[in-house]
Amino acid sequence: MNNKHQCEYKTVYQYGQAEIIEKKSRFIASVKPVTTEQEAVDFINELKSKYWDATHNVYAYVIGNNNIQRYSDDGEPAGTAGIPTLEVIKKEQLQDVVVVVTRYFGGTLLGAGGLVRAYGRSAKEGLVAAGIIYMRLCDNIKIKTDYTLLGKIQNEIVNSGHIIDDTIYQEDVTLFVLVNAQQSEQFIQNMIDITNGRVNISKVATKYIAIDEKGKLLSSTGS
The missing domain is CATH 3.30.230.30 (Impact, N-terminal domain)
Incomplete structure (x- = not known):
């Protein structure tokens, strides 16, 4: 299966x-x-x-x-x-x-x-x-933006219940966000809207993430 x-x-x-x-x-x-x-x-x-x-x-x-x-x-x-x-x-x-x-x-x-x-x-x-857990299919969304928009983007991610998997701080900032696969298209559109299109955003992978019964991220596996 x-x-x-x-x-x-x-x-x-x-x-x-x-x-x-x-x-x-x-x-x-x-x-x-x-x-x-x-x-x-x-x-x-x-x-x-x-x-x-x-x-x-x-x-x-x-x-x-x-x-x-x-x-x-x-x-x-x-x-x-x-x-x-x-x-x-x-x-x-x-x-x-x-x-x-x-x-x-x-x-x-x-x-x-x-x-x-x-x-x-x-x-x-x-x-x-x-340990009883949930395995949730998520898209790993890559967001590259400048630092002035970081706070707004982070707030939107957290308020939407998505998970920041990694953040890379360089000349620009790059975030990798785990989004329920069924919600990823809407999430991408929301990111474009709230930043007036000032983000480079793309889906880089789809994977299962392990979540405990309280919603805490335990691990993720690539696909």
Whole structure:
């Protein structure tokens, strides 16, 4: 699936792990962002090798905009492990993520309901540990202008909710601004209007930027 068709989607920021204990059973949720099914399968196999002595290595993953969904109970009663793990991913509306929940049996049976709750809770805590983020498709807009217009331009950028990615101070000043791809044409026109055309402005790239749930820029990736 090509994410470039999506203006925004949710995923996880990085590898994360969380552990819970339920009636002496140990549940370890390992979470990783992935972009292909092969990456997900490789991660699952890596965890199965790492926790080769575990009672179960349950997994679930979603690749793309719900294009690929897979799960496994890995020997747990049907519907008590893989599906609850997958449902947590879907409830959070995440994609491009794989979750492996490793269980070391503690000697006490949890029952079907107990297993559903334990796997669901473990998966949720793993996702939180990995960091739930938004990936937003943005155009990187280059603006070159003289210093007399800098304040006006900066105010317009901030008030419009866009992000200044970089500023280069030379004889003139050059700003690189990350603008939602759907809003870039309007942004360019606004810049021309407020400066009476006294800017050199162009789109130099399109890329996804990672934003946390509070709107803070975490990183960006070129395309």
